[in-house]
Amino acid sequence: MPDRSADAQAQQLKLLGDEQLRWATAVHEQARRFAAGAAGERTVDGLLRSLVHSAPDWRLLADRRLTRGGTANIDFLLVGPGGVFVVDAKQWRYAPRLVNGRLHAGTQDRQECVERSTAAAGLVEQALAELGLPPISVHVLLAFVGHDADDRVGRVRVLGHRQLLRAVVGAQPPRLGAVQVRWVYEHLRDTFGPHHRQADLTATGADAAGPAVGELFDAAELARAGVRARLADALPQWMTFLHSSQAGLVTAQWTGPARISGPAGTGKTVIGLHRAVHIANRSALPVLFLTFQANLPRVAAESIARLAPAVAARVECLTLHGWALRLLRKRGRPVRLPNGEPNWFPLAWSRAGRTSVLAELEPDHRYWRDEISHVIKGRGITDYDEYRQAPRTGRRLPLRPAHREAVWELYLAYERFRTERGGHDYEDVLSLALAEVRRGLPEPGYAAVIADEVQDLTLTGVRILTTLTNHRAAGLLLLGDSRQQVYPGGWRLSDAGLNIRGARARVLDFNYRNSSAILELANQVLAGLSFEDHDGTTIHQHAATTALDGGHASRHTAATVGEHDRALLRAVAELAERYGKGAVGEAAVICAQHRHVAHYAHLLAAAGHRTLGLRDYNGNATDRIKIGTARQAKGLDFKYVLLPRHDDAIQQAARGGAGDVDRLDQAKRLLYVAMTRPRDYLWIGRVGPPEQPTASPTAPANPPPDAAN
Numbered sequence: 001m002p003d004r005s006a007d008a009q010a011q012q013l014k015l016l017g018d019e020q021l022r023w024a025t026a027v028h029e030q031a032r033r034f035a036a037g038a039a040g041e042r043t044v045d046g047l048l049r050s051l052v053h054s055a056p057d058w059r060l061l062a063d064r065r066l067t068r069g070g071t072a073n074i075d076f077l078l079v080g081p082g083g084v085f086v087v088d089a090k091q092w093r094y095a096p097r098l099v100n101g102r103l104h105a106g107t108q109d110r111q112e113c114v115e116r117s118t119a120a121a122g123l124v125e126q127a128l129a130e131l132g133l134p135p136i137s138v139h140v141l142l143a144f145v146g147h148d149a150d151d152r153v154g155r156v157r158v159l160g161h162r163q164l165l166r167a168v169v170g171a172q173p174p175r176l177g178a179v180q181v182r183w184v185y186e187h188l189r190d191t192f193g194p195h196h197r198q199a200d201l202t203a204t205g206a207d208a209a210g211p212a213v214g215e216l217f218d219a220a221e222l223a224r225a226g227v228r229a230r231l232a233d234a235l236p237q238w239m240t241f242l243h244s245s246q247a248g249l250v251t252a253q254w255t256g257p258a259r260i261s262g263p264a265g266t267g268k269t270v271i272g273l274h275r276a277v278h279i280a281n282r283s284a285l286p287v288l289f290l291t292f293q294a295n296l297p298r299v300a301a302e303s304i305a306r307l308a309p310a311v312a313a314r315v316e317c318l319t320l321h322g323w324a325l326r327l328l329r330k331r332g333r334p335v336r337l338p339n340g341e342p343n344w345f346p347l348a349w350s351r352a353g354r355t356s357v358l359a360e361l362e363p364d365h366r367y368w369r370d371e372i373s374h375v376i377k378g379r380g381i382t383d384y385d386e387y388r389q390a391p392r393t394g395r396r397l398p399l400r401p402a403h404r405e406a407v408w409e410l411y412l413a414y415e416r417f418r419t420e421r422g423g424h425d426y427e428d429v430l431s432l433a434l435a436e437v438r439r440g441l442p443e444p445g446y447a448a449v450i451a452d453e454v455q456d457l458t459l460t461g462v463r464i465l466t467t468l469t470n471h472r473a474a475g476l477l478l479l480g481d482s483r484q485q486v487y488p489g490g491w492r493l494s495d496a497g498l499n500i501r502g503a504r505a506r507v508l509d510f511n512y513r514n515s516s517a518i519l520e521l522a523n524q525v526l527a528g529l530s531f532e533d534h535d536g537t538t539i540h541q542h543a544a545t546t547a548l549d550g551g552h553a554s555r556h557t558a559a560t561v562g563e564h565d566r567a568l569l570r571a572v573a574e575l576a577e578r579y580g581k582g583a584v585g586e587a588a589v590i591c592a593q594h595r596h597v598a599h600y601a602h603l604l605a606a607a608g609h610r611t612l613g614l615r616d617y618n619g620n621a622t623d624r625i626k627i628g629t630a631r632q633a634k635g636l637d638f639k640y641v642l643l644p645r646h647d648d649a650i651q652q653a654a655r656g657g658a659g660d661v662d663r664l665d666q667a668k669r670l671l672y673v674a675m676t677r678p679r680d681y682l683w684i685g686r687v688g689p690p691e692q693p694t695a696s697p698t699a700p701a702n703p704p705p706d707a708a709n
Contacts, residue, residue, distance in 0.1 A: 040091030040145040041075055043161055048078055048087070051165055057081055057178050059185035064192035066123055073195040074120050079185040082171030083137035084128065086121045087164075088113070091145040096158050101284070103142075103153050114153045117142060121155075125251065127191045131184060132244035135251055135278050136308050137175050141167065152310070155281040173306050242274055243267065249506060250274040257469065257476040259493070259500045261533070262508030264676035265519070265546075268479040269635060272450045273303050275477060280311040283447035289317045290449065290465070292456040296635045297322070299619035300452070320451070320461050321426055324433035331436055336423050344421065345369050348413035356406040362397070362659040371395075372411050374489030377427035378458030380434070384408045393532060394490025396661045430460045437467045446475075453635055454480035455534070459491040466496050482531045482539060486631055486670050488662065493534050505535065513637055515551020518682045522675035525668055552578075553682040557690055561645075564687045568600075568644050569607050571683045572625070575640055579681070584609060585623035587640035587681075590633045590674045592649040600644055601627050630674040641678035644685050646671060 045062060052060045058080040066072040076087035090096075090113070094106035102111040121140045128138065140156045141164070148160040150167070159167055176184060242250065249260060249271050260268050272289065280287045289300055297317040305312040318326070328335050349365045358368055375395065381387045388404055399407070418425065424432075449469050454462065462478075469475035478500075482490075493500055511519055533539045556571075558564035568589075575583040589604065589611075591597050601611050604625060614628025614636070626638065649670060653663035675682060 040143075040161075041089040043091070043145045044076065044087065044089035044143050044164065047161060047164055048076055051078075051080075051168065055080070055169075057181055059181060061185070061189055061192070063195040064188075065195045066120055066192065072116075072120070074124075074192065077124070077188050077192065078168065079176070079181050079188065080168070081174040081176055081181065082168065083139055083175045084124060084133070084184065084188070085139045085141055085168055085171075086117060086124055087141045087143055088117045088120075089143050089145065089161075092147070095147040096142070096144050096149055096151075098151055098153060098158075101153065103158065111153075113142060114156045117156055118154065124188070124192075127188065128184065129247035129251070130244060131187055132242055132247055133184060134242040134247065134274050136274060136281070139171060242270060243510070243512065245510065246271050246508070250278050252474070252503075254474040254504045256474075256504060257466070257478070257498055257500055258474070258504040258506075259478040259480075259534070260506045260508065261479075261481055263481060263511065264484060264522075264673065265511040265513030266508035267510075267512050268481070268508065269300075269452055272452055272477065272479045273300065273307060276315045276448070276450050277304060277308045277311055279448045280314040281308065285445055285447035287315045288323070288446045288449045288468070289315055289452070290320050290323060291317075291452040291635065292319060293453065293632065293634050294319055294322075295615055295617060295632060296452070299617070299636065302619045320457060320464065321429055324429050324464070327433050327436055327442060328429070330442075333432060333436065335429060335432065337426070337429070338423050342418075342421070342423060342425075344417040344423070344425075345372075345414055347417045348410055352413040353406070353410045356409070357402050358406045358410065361403060362657040364655060364657055364659060367397075367657070367659040367662070368407065368410060370488040371407055372414055373425070373427055374458060374487065376407070376411050377425075377431070378460060378489050379491070379495070380431060380460045380463070387411075391492075391495075392489075393492060393495075394485065395488065396665060397658050427458070427460070430458065430464065434460055434464050434467065437464060441468065441470070448475055448477065450477045450479065452479045453484075454478045455482050455485040455490075456480075456487045456634075457491075458489065459495050462491060462496040462498075466498060478534075480534070482533045483526060484634070484669060484673050485531075486634065486666060486673060488666065490532065491534065492532075492536050494536070500535070509545065511546040512548075513679055514546055514676055515548040515680055516546050517551040517553040518675070518678055518680075519546050521553045521555075521682065521684075522672060525672040525675060529665070529668065548679065551680050551682075554684075555691070556683065556685045558685065558687055559689075561687055564645065564685050565600075565603055568642060568683075568685055569603070571642055572604070572607070572609065575681065579640070582623070583640060584625050585621070586638060587642065588614070588626040588628075588633065588636075588638040588677065589642045589644065590677065591627070591629050591644060592646055592671070592674075593652070594629050596645060596648070597627060597629060630670040633677050634673055636677060637679065638677050639679050640681040641674070642683045642685075643671075643674055645687055646674070646684040647686050647688075 041063075048060050052058045058078065060079075061077040062075070064074045064077055066074060074086060075089045076085075078085040078087060092105045092110075094108075096110070097104050099109075102109055103114050104110060117140050121138050125135045125138050129135075142156055142158050143161050143164045144159065145161045148162060149158050150160070150163050151158045157167065246267055252258070260271060262268060276287045276289050289297075289304075291297060291300065297319055301312070301315075301317040304315050304317065316323075325335060345365070349368070353359060353365060353368060359365075362368070375381075375390070375392055376387055379390060381390060384405075387408055388401070392399070446468065449465055451457070451465055465476055465478075514522065530538050530540050556564070556567045558567055572584060572587070575587055589600055591600060597613075601613075604611050604627070610624045611627045612622055612624040614626055614632035617626050617628075617636070619636070649667040650664065653667040654660055655663070675684070
């Protein structure tokens with residue numbers, strides 16, 4: 001009879017042998033992969049070194065440790081004009097391919113390679129944030145030796161080794177100068193040490209030449225040098241600049257809606273653009289970037305195209321009204337906006353306003369038109385009891401109960417004439433769009449909604465934003481400044497059901513746009529004024545710190561319009577003498593009143609200067625001098641700005657009615673907006689008697705909003 005113990009032992013040995021065979025096979029396969037990987041790394045290493053040796057503006061770090069004491073590594077960190085490239089070399093038997101948006105080799109899902117490279121890039125981004133380099137400057141590449149490929153998986157670009165150098169050298173736009181390449185390289189070298197204890201094989205002749213940048217400047221000086229270098233660039237480059245103090249806001253992981261505020265020139269829009277690109281780079285859903293002025297979406301879209309051409313199509317840049325009209329068209333909701341100015345309000349005023357207590361308080365019917373548009377319809381009020389108790393945020397003229405009753409009668413008359421004629425106004429467009437998004441969110445939805453210049457939106461507009469994002473984490477970012485609100489009315493965050501506090505509410509106070517001379521003059525405009533912020537607090541104008549010393553700011557007073565206009569033409573001619581031939585193309589003439597635009601466009605044309613209306617300006621460089629109103633200039637930046645008859649709107653605001661207090665407030669904010677557009681040069685002209693030496697270029701300060709509102 002066979003020995004059962006021997007059989008059991010034989011079976012056990014067989015199982016052990018099978019296990020060891022499987023282990024040996026796995027080790028052999030792992031060794032083969034490591035050998036292939038090493039061969040792949042050598043091939044990619046040779047390609048990248050050939051670039052570094054032939055182009056002095058490139059630096060290379062190979063086999064760097066991701067974390068102190070950890071085993072994970074980065075194959076290559078390449079630094080050059082196009083930014084920082086995180087390169088992972090692969091040599092696979094099967095060609096890489098995408099299946100349902102995931103990386104595969106043969107039949108195997110290899111998405112973990114994408115995830116590892118993305119995580120490594122995140123650590124690199126964190127390190128570079130200390131220097132102010134934005135996340136969009138970091139590129140993630142998987143380089144496959146022996147295969148041809150050029151595709152994307154999320155933010156990771158999948159390339160064959162033959163396509164690698166072309167992709168690296170062709171990265172646009174150029175982001176780093178030679179000095180910046182050097183100090184970014186040294187920062188990465190010090191942050192991510194060698195993976196193995198071996199000599200650093202990345203040093204080249206170019207690296208060894210001259211003292212290290214770190215030996216000449218400390219880290220703070222390097223950051224300041226980067227600020228100065230970027231601010232010295234052409235303005236389109238400045239539009240894509242990010243300071244280290246703002247870098248965390250681009251990648252912040254908030255737990256709900258967020259808000260960034262601060263005076264003009266503090267970089268709110270720049271942060272919004274970078275965040276839009278950052279999110280679009282990491283999500284399959286589009287990002288919605290909204291603003292108010294009609295010309296700003298074109299400027300934002302051009303800036304995003306310069307920042308990140310590869311993701312520009314995934315960021316939708318629109319005005320809120322443009323987005324609302326598109327939604328209503330898609331859903332088959334008819335909207336009938338009139339051509340030109342309809343007669344609905346003049347008819348209502350003649351019927352219910354001209355002989356009422358409203359005309360006694362403020363005879364200019366435009367004040368009451370704004371009350372209907374921005375307070376009643378702008379807040380979505382449809383019931384008198386609601387209007388009777390509603391806060392008139394942003395309106396300084398207090399109304400008694402009799403005035404509110406009269407306003408409501410005027411509103412009813414206006415609505416009656418509007419509906420009888422079967423038309424809609426722009427406030428109706430937002431109300432209809434809000435009803436639609438409450439009925440059902442648009443598909444496929446948005447990864448994030450970023451709204452710029454939110455101070456000019458109505459409460460109905462803000463409610464659309466909150467409904468679109470459904471209060472999800474980090475879904476909504478509001479950018480704005482109450483000091484730059486140039487339309488009547490207002491709202492509080494709580495009115496829209498928002499509670500934004502702590503880390504999700506950031507106030508910027510460092511000016512990166514205006515030189516000190518310009519900022520000092522502009523701040524005089526709002527001196528003594530107080531404003532209610534969207535969080536319900538009161539803010540006062542203060543002198544923000546600026547990164548640019550010096551600059552030129554001057555005022556010219558003339559006795560007549562003709563004398564004033566000749567002085568303006570001399571100032572335009574002096575721009576070329578002071579700053580060079582191309583200066584006129586980097587200048588803007590910003591008019592206090594719309595009727596002045598045609599006058600000064602004709603004046604400049606007669607003097608031989610070609611002009612471009614701000615309505616048609618998209619932010620790209622041009623040899624034409626830009627011209628338009630202060631409202632059209634909102635959100636834009638120029639090197640040089642001239643403001644003819646700058647105080648006309650303030651003088652016109654003083655009409656002798658009770659509404660002067662609101663008109664003066666609005667005129668001053670518009671002037672502040674105009675005066676904070678330039679970086680290096682500001683010329684402001686006026687017609688009238690000589691100013692007193694201590695006079696401000698504005699009328700006396702307005703009182704704060706009445707508590708009754």
